[in-house]
Amino acid sequence: MATTTNNARAGAERVDARDKVRGTTRYAADDARAGLLHAMLVPSRIARGRILRIDSAAAQRVRGVRLVLTHENIGAFESGGFLMSGSGFGFQSFQPLRSAEIAYRGQALALVVADTLEAAREAAALVTVEAEASPFAATIGSPGAQTVAQASVLPQPAFADKRAGDADAALARAAVTVDARYELPAQHQNPMELIATVAEWRDGMLTVHEPTQNAEGVRHGLARQLGIDAAKVRVLSPTLGGGFGQKNSLQSQTVLAAIAARMLGRPVKLVVPRGQLFHAASFRPASRHRVRLGADREGRLLAAIHETEQQTSRHDLFPSTGTDMTSRLYGIADFRGSEQLVRTDVQTPGYMRAPHEHPAGFAFECAIDELAYALDKDPVALRLANDTRSDPITGKPFSSRHVAECLRRGVQRFGWARRSMAPGSMRAPDGSLMGWGVAIGAYKAAVAPAVAKVRLEADGRVRVAVGGHEMGQGIRTAIALAVARALGAPVAAIEIAIGDTQAAPQHLTAGSWGTATVLPPVQDAAARLMEDLRQQAGGSSGTALALLRASGRPFAEAESRRRAPGQPEQVYGRLTGGLPAVGGPVYPDYVAYSFIAHFVEVRVEPTTRRIRVPRVVSIADCGTVASPRTARSQVEGGVVWGIGAALREVSEVDPRHGGFLNADLAEYVLPVAADIGRIEVDFVGTPDPRLNPLGVKGLGEVAMVGVAPAIVNAVFHATGKRLRHLPVRVEDLLRA
Numbered sequence: 128m129a130t131t132t133n134n135a136r137a138g139a140e141r142v143d144a145r146d147k148v149r150g151t152t153r154y155a156a157d158d159a160r161a162g163l164l165h166a167m168l169v170p171s172r173i174a175r176g177r178i179l180r181i182d183s184a185a186a187q188r189v190r191g192v193r194l195v196l197t198h199e200n201i202g203a204f205e206s207g208g209f210l211m212s213g214s215g216f217g218f219q220s221f222q223p224l225r226s227a228e229i230a231y232r233g234q235a236l237a238l239v240v241a242d243t244l245e246a247a248r249e250a251a252a253l254v255t256v257e258a259e260a261s262p263f264a265a266t267i268g269s270p271g272a273q274t275v276a277q278a279s280v281l282p283q284p285a286f287a288d289k290r291a292g293d294a295d296a297a298l299a300r301a302a303v304t305v306d307a308r309y310e311l312p313a314q315h316q317n318p319m320e321l322i323a324t325v326a327e328w329r330d331g332m333l334t335v336h337e338p339t340q341n342a343e344g345v346r347h348g349l350a351r352q353l354g355i356d357a358a359k360v361r362v363l364s365p366t367l368g369g370g371f372g373q374k375n376s377l378q379s380q381t382v383l384a385a386i387a388a389r390m391l392g393r394p395v396k397l398v399v400p401r402g403q404l405f406h407a408a409s410f411r412p413a414s415r416h417r418v419r420l421g422a423d424r425e426g427r428l429l430a431a432i433h434e435t436e437q438q439t440s441r442h443d444l445f446p447s448t449g450t451d452m453t454s455r456l457y458g459i460a461d462f463r464g465s466e467q468l469v470r471t472d473v474q475t476p477g478y479m480r481a482p483h484e485h486p487a488g489f490a491f492e493c494a495i496d497e498l499a500y501a502l503d504k505d506p507v508a509l510r511l512a513n514d515t516r517s518d519p520i521t522g523k524p525f526s527s528r529h530v531a532e533c534l535r536r537g538v539q540r541f542g543w544a545r546r547s548m549a550p551g552s553m554r555a556p557d558g559s560l561m562g563w564g565v566a567i568g569a570y571k572a573a574v575a576p577a578v579a580k581v582r583l584e585a586d587g588r589v590r591v592a593v594g595g596h597e598m599g600q601g602i603r604t605a606i607a608l609a610v611a612r613a614l615g616a617p618v619a620a621i622e623i624a625i626g627d628t629q630a631a632p633q634h635l636t637a638g639s640w641g642t643a644t645v646l647p648p649v650q651d652a653a654a655r656l657m658e659d660l661r662q663q664a665g666g667s668s669g670t671a672l673a674l675l676r677a678s679g680r681p682f683a684e685a686e687s688r689r690r691a692p693g694q695p696e697q698v699y700g701r702l703t704g705g706l707p708a709v710g711g712p713v714y715p716d717y718v719a720y721s722f723i724a725h726f727v728e729v730r731v732e733p734t735t736r737r738i739r740v741p742r743v744v745s746i747a748d749c750g751t752v753a754s755p756r757t758a759r760s761q762v763e764g765g766v767v768w769g770i771g772a773a774l775r776e777v778s779e780v781d782p783r784h785g786g787f788l789n790a791d792l793a794e795y796v797l798p799v800a801a802d803i804g805r806i807e808v809d810f811v812g813t814p815d816p817r818l819n820p821l822g823v824k825g826l827g828e829v830a831m832v833g834v835a836p837a838i839v840n841a842v843f844h845a846t847g848k849r850l851r852h853l854p855v856r857v858e859d860l861l862r863a
């Protein structure tokens with residue numbers, strides 16, 4: 128037990144740090160329960176077609192093999208539906224093994240289950256599939272890729288084009304204009320933790336251990352797929368080794384493990400290997416952007432048109448919402464944003480950290496830099512001159528907005544005043560070209576409903592149960608700090624049950640709404656518990672535990688539930704049904720966003736043209752900082768992601784074969800420690816009390832928005848080269 132002195136220190140630490148560094152945190156793949164069987168998927172080697180015949184005889188002969196599941200012997204089961212359809216649970220609607228159809232390269236065609244992982248792997252390699260191949264479109268540029276206007280096929284107004292005023296007319300009148308096209312590749316999340324499922328049946332009850340950001344969605348999705356009551360399914364996801372959107376919905380292989388476990392009457396573990404994950408789960412879709420900006424000669428932005436094309440699958444329309452964000456970066460009275468979706472033959476893409484905001488923000492913030500140079504105006508001054516208090520799209524005020532403060536503080540900390548405007552005009556002491564770039568970012572401050580229970584035992588233990596998922600972002604730490612403050616309890620005494628469908632309804636944790644969703648009901652329940660104890664004690668003060676002990680009661684507990692401003696009571700039905708029930712960023716009285724400004728220094732080695740990022744300064748406006756240490760870490764992580772997106776990461780496609788070629792960590796190049804220089808993080812820290820009593824907005828994703836354009840703008844400043852695609856590589860700077 129921590130002493131009082133340690134508690135004060137513990138307040139600044141991650142509550143789960145000790146377990147993590149000692150390796151005692153348990154992940155689903157660590158499961159080694161008695162009787163466990165091991166599974167391996169057999170992926171498709173073609174990009175589209177139909178299975179004619181599957182031969183599993185050789186696989187069956189491998190010693191220890193118990194089952195080879197294919198579409199022929201698996202029996203009937205349902206699709207879990209598509210998360211973004213409004214009533215589904217899966218990252219895609221297409222469910223492998225339900226038919227002979229092959230929809231994308233890497234799709235699971237069979238599942239092998241054996242006594243050992245080695246046997247399962249060996250047998251999986253022996254399954255042979257005879258298939259009839261059909262034509263396919265691997266990229267958004269491939270013949271057969273089909274483009275549809277999002278506004279004509281997805282629900283309105285949620286996925287409508289963004290319009291304010293008459294952007295086309297205003298652009299035609301503008302004295303200074305920019306018209307530029309940008310391109311971003313597909314990318315894959317690569318959390319350290321692989322997706323792993325352990326499925327076990329006992330007395331007709333299915334228990335699933337799987338890292339997911341959406342335990343309730345997995346539970347209800349599996350119930351639908353298996354045709355059983357959701358009361359018969361429990362999902363546990365207490366800790367994830369990284370989510371990043373990859374684990375935000377029902378995976379296609381989870382039900383296969385559950386069915387195999389039911390058939391064999393034994394628990395089954397399926398760990399999807401890294402190489403298969405590039406096709407077994409969602410990814411960041413490739414996108415193209417055209418941005419047109421119009422300004423007067425003084426640098427007042429008059430008009431913007433932002434058109435996007437974003438990759439989706441043949442079977443689902445994964446919505447694009449990039450211009451939701453870019454329409455709110457500045458006070459541009461005449462704005463038009465329109466999104467197009469391009470159907471290709473891949474698994475359905477999905478949400479990868481700042482899913483639309485990173486690519487859309489890259490295009491828009493590079494275009495703003497191009498405009499700054501067209502106007503010969505300092506890029507920070509141009510941004511400050513076009514700040515706004517209200518949202519151009521709805522006309523509503525922002526709940527809070529401190530973009531100017533982010534920029535001003537960044538200017539100070541970075542030393543921006545020493546920057547000379549001309550490209551190629553600054554040199555580092557070692558002779559390399561030096562470039563300084565800036566960009567801003569925004570990310571919606573959304574909120575989901577949540578139910579929180581806080582219970583204090585006479586032995587001093589505090590039990591908190593709420594809907595939320597710990598993927599390393601620090602949600603447990605934020606909860607513990609809030610409860611400790613409210614009850615006057617040591618952080619070490621607080622046990623937090625999250626990611627368990629038996630503890631409380633577990634809404635999807637994503638979209639940077641975790642803190643703003645979880646803390647208000649937790650704080651409220653803790654406050655009620657205190658209030659109840661104080662009343663009992665006739666108004667005397669003290670810690671919750673002192674009051675409880677004085678009362679002689681064995682325990683005290685309180686519950687609270689909260690939903691987003693303006694949400695109807697029925698939204699709790701979606702929460703308990705495992706469906707997304709997110710409110711915002713447009714609320715009845717305001718629009719809520721978090722903001723950030725990034726200042727980046729790059730150095731370009733004159734002969735090899737190697738690009739280094741020695742220094743980044745990031746100033747965030749996320750309202751109240753609920754947990755300083757994990758918040759800082761979030762922003763550092765977001766900056767690293769931005770460096771990866773700008774200079775390293777691309778999922779390579781060979782249009783002749785489909786799928787993704789560089790499906791491992793050797794060839795999917797991520798930034799490593801040696802690529803990262805100094806990252807300085809600061810927060811405006813001004814609470815946003817309109818959004819919730821704690822004044823917290825969101826942070827996880829805004830952290831990354833704007834990093835890539837700040838880097839590419841810095842590369843322009845260093846070299847005079849305008850690069851309009853990601854990632855930027857040495858060869859881009861070598862070309863004339």
Ligand code: MOS
Binds near residue numbers: 340372479482638
């Ligand atoms: Mo996150 S990309 O919103 O799961």
